[in-house]
Amino acid sequence: MDAAGFCTQTRVLIVAGKGGVGKTTVTAAVARMAAHAGLDTLIVEVEGKSGLGAAFGRDDPLTYDEVELAPAIRARTLTPDDALLEYLEDHGMKRVSKRLLSSGAIDVVATAVPGIKDILVLGKVKQLERAGTADLILVDAPAAGHAVTFLTSAAGLLDAVRVGPIRAQAQDVMDLLSDPARCQVLLVTMPEETPVNEVAETAFKLEDRVGIALAPVVVNGLYPPCPGLDEVSVAAAAEAADVALLPGEAEALASAAAFRRDRMALQAEQVARLASALPLAQLRLPFLFTTELGLHEVDTLAAALASGIEAL
Amino acid sequence: MTAAGGLAALAGSHGVVVCCGSGGVGKTTTAAAIAVEGARRGRRACVVTIDPAKRLADALGLAELTNEPSRVEGDWPEPGELWALMLDTKSTFDGLVTRYAGSPEQARAILENRLYRNIAGALSGTQEYMAMEKLYELHADGRFDLVVVDTPPTRNALDFLDAPRRLTRFLDNRVFRLLMMPTRAYMRAVSVATQAFLRTISRVVGGEVVADAVAFFQAFEGMEEGFRVRARRMEELLADPDTAFVLVASPRRDAVGEALFFADKLRESSINVDALVVNRLHPRFGGEGGQLREGAEAVRARAESLAGTPLAPFYANLADFRQVAEREETHFAELAARVAPAPVARVPFLAGDVHDLDGLTAVGRWLFA
Numbered sequence: 001m002d003a004a005g006f007c008t009q010t011r012v013l014i015v016a017g018k019g020g021v022g023k024t025t026v027t028a029a030v031a032r033m034a035a036h037a038g039l040d041t042l043i044v045e046v047e048g049k050s051g052l053g054a055a056f057g058r059d060d061p062l063t064y065d066e067v068e069l070a071p072a073i074r075a076r077t078l079t080p081d082d083a084l085l086e087y088l089e090d091h092g093m094k095r096v097s098k099r100l101l102s103s104g105a106i107d108v109v110a111t112a113v114p115g116i117k118d119i120l121v122l123g124k125v126k127q128l129e130r131a132g133t134a135d136l137i138l139v140d141a142p143a144a145g146h147a148v149t150f151l152t153s154a155a156g157l158l159d160a161v162r163v164g165p166i167r168a169q170a171q172d173v174m175d176l177l178s179d180p181a182r183c184q185v186l187l188v189t190m191p192e193e194t195p196v197n198e199v200a201e202t203a204f205k206l207e208d209r210v211g212i213a214l215a216p217v218v219v220n221g222l223y224p225p226c227p228g229l230d231e232v233s234v235a236a237a238a239e240a241a242d243v244a245l246l247p248g249e250a251e252a253l254a255s256a257a258a259f260r261r262d263r264m265a266l267q268a269e270q271v272a273r274l275a276s277a278l279p280l281a282q283l284r285l286p287f288l289f290t291t292e293l294g295l296h297e298v299d300t301l302a303a304a305l306a307s308g309i310e311a312l
Numbered sequence: 313m314t315a316a317g318g319l320a321a322l323a324g325s326h327g328v329v330v331c332c333g334s335g336g337v338g339k340t341t342t343a344a345a346i347a348v349e350g351a352r353r354g355r356r357a358c359v360v361t362i363d364p365a366k367r368l369a370d371a372l373g374l375a376e377l378t379n380e381p382s383r384v385e386g387d388w389p390e391p392g393e394l395w396a397l398m399l400d401t402k403s404t405f406d407g408l409v410t411r412y413a414g415s416p417e418q419a420r421a422i423l424e425n426r427l428y429r430n431i432a433g434a435l436s437g438t439q440e441y442m443a444m445e446k447l448y449e450l451h452a453d454g455r456f457d458l459v460v461v462d463t464p465p466t467r468n469a470l471d472f473l474d475a476p477r478r479l480t481r482f483l484d485n486r487v488f489r490l491l492m493m494p495t496r497a498y499m500r501a502v503s504v505a506t507q508a509f510l511r512t513i514s515r516v517v518g519g520e521v522v523a524d525a526v527a528f529f530q531a532f533e534g535m536e537e538g539f540r541v542r543a544r545r546m547e548e549l550l551a552d553p554d555t556a557f558v559l560v561a562s563p564r565r566d567a568v569g570e571a572l573f574f575a576d577k578l579r580e581s582s583i584n585v586d587a588l589v590v591n592r593l594h595p596r597f598g599g600e601g602g603q604l605r606e607g608a609e610a611v612r613a614r615a616e617s618l619a620g621t622p623l624a625p626f627y628a629n630l631a632d633f634r635q636v637a638e639r640e641e642t643h644f645a646e647l648a649a650r651v652a653p654a655p656v657a658r659v660p661f662l663a664g665d666v667h668d669l670d671g672l673t674a675v676g677r678w679l680f681a
Contacts, residue, residue: 019335019336054565054569091516093512096508096512100513108482108525111427111431112522114430162520164515164518165515165516166516193664193665226629226632228622228625229629234626236622237622238623241621241623241624243621243623252598253598253623253629255595256630259633260629260632260633290635292565
């Protein structure tokens with residue numbers, strides 16, 4: 001499969017993963033990959049807080065109004081409160097919506113119907129999907145356990161609310177989430193013990209409870225190979241290169257080499273554990289030693305992602 | 313006071329330690345290691361964890377959610393003890409309702425209400441509030457010299473500070489309180505606008521939902537004051553000089569950004585960061601007091617000048633780690649300056665996850681060295 005094919009499998013791609021695994025970076029990389037393949041992307045950020053702008057070299061936070069982060073890449077926030085207000089306004093309740101918010105009554109309603117806000121966010125995503133607002137809509141899902149709640153709330157609400165427009169909305173959301181031609185989830189993890197356990201757990205929950213299609217799992221932060229560290233000792237290498245090392249230098253070189261070898265072995269072990277725990281193809285992304293995350297690095301990751309997809 | 317001595321002193325002297333920071337930075341492990349250090353110093357220490365990785369939970373004897381601390385056996389000097397508890401939000405909340413209810417009937421009416429069950433299970437901020445409640449309870453009950461609490465990973469890591477206030481505001485909800493008034497006052501007070509407003513809510517989410525809410529607020533009547541007083545006491549405990557805040561971060565740029573934000577917010581709430589812990593630092597290899605003082609760039613240049621020799625990859629690899637270490641150092645310095653004069657502790661990248669007391673002791677060697 002090529003990058004364009006991957007990005008057009010479904011119009012909605014939800015990126016999910018625990019905090020610290022690089023979910024936002026992966027979101028940015030997918031958007032760039034899509035842009036390079038000639039597709040335009042809308043990134044929807046649902047927590048109102050994200051480093052997404054920084055990945056594109058922008059300091060200002062994202063807003064409810066779309067901004068262009070790069071050619072063919074737009075982004076906006078869509079927080080639960082945004083979605084709720086918009087829903088009320090769309091349903092002829094513009095006049096009371098402010099009061100619902102300021103009186104706190106909305107908190108009571110949202111608590112009485114848990115998941116209502118998540119459904120409204122996803123309902124809005126569905127609306128954007130139906131309107132064909134972009135070739136690809138990337139949803140930067142909430143972190144960690146929140147992602148499961150976020151994606152399972154529609155199923156839960158269908159059980160709890162019997163009638164009315166909210167039920168219809170939940171049904172629409174379920175239709176979107178469970179249709180592998182319209183929507184899939186891209187899970188992101190790191191080659192470490194806890195993230196591997198959690199991503200497997202999340203994957204099974206999503207499959208069982210929502211029947212949502214899972215894209216290959218992204219394993220982020222793998223040390224790239226550094227050939228030549230294993231064959232010889234530092235001392236032998238120095239002798240062969242005819243270099244006299246300073247005191248302490250051999251130890252520093254050797255311990256850095258050992259550190260990399262050990263970490264790479266640990267990572268390989270976790271990648272294998274992930275493969276046996278979760279029967280999904282893996283897209284592996286390198287750890288970037290060289291620089292801070294910026295557009296250049298996002299492009300490096302986008303290229304790695306694209307070649308991983310081609311090898312699928 | 314050395315940096316490390318500062319954190320050890322904190323485990324040895326404070327009554328309450330709150331570990332805060334964004335998700336995935338090692339908060340739970342840090343909290344547990346601080347409690348272990350307290351026990352090692354002969355204190356009766358208890359750690360409240362929110363969502364520990366399974367193997368750590370097992371090591372601490374936390375097979376399931378509990379509402380009561382369980383004792384962790386270890387070789388602590390007298391009278392040191394280590395206890396641990398994995399927060400059960402719902403039963404903590406149930407306990408609070410039972411405590412403040414005027415009668416068993418009132419408690420039952422609340423506990424059985426559907427809206428209450430959602431509040432206890434799903435209202436954002438409830439977990440934070442209950443973490444604070446548990447902290448307060450354990451601190452007040454006198455069995456422990458040190459209570460360490462891990463805060464939930466939330467969208468906004470400060471939620472736990474606002475949680476008591478937010479919940480009391482929720483319980484105070486005016487629109488629904490109007491409906492609780494006796495019939496005649498109700499007729500007067502519930503204006504046409506309010507009725508229209510409630511009809512609107514009913515239309516969207518169904519009448520049952522509104523009925524549940526009304527029943528909940530009716531059942532809750534009279535208990536708000538108890539909750540308010542409790543919330544005020546929790547705020548006092550957080551502001552008490554005997555309570556220390558430990559900010560936990562990792563040196564990645566995004567995590568540092570969140571930690572900086574967090575430090576500023578704490579300051580706005582007049583809370584000092586008493587210590588900073590930075591986890592998962594990459595080693596610099598030979599840079600500390602060693603002969604190899606050059607920066608990453610010089611090491612990289614050396615690798616290039618040796619290209620083609622078997623020594624080149626060793627320098628290239630060292631340059632990689634130097635580069636990461638330098639970047640992390642910049643982030644670390646920015647964060648340390650922001651929380652100055654708080655002591656800082658650095659914990660390097662560890663080979664694997666921490667799953668047992670030995671692992672916690674190993675982390676402790678970095679935290680309290």
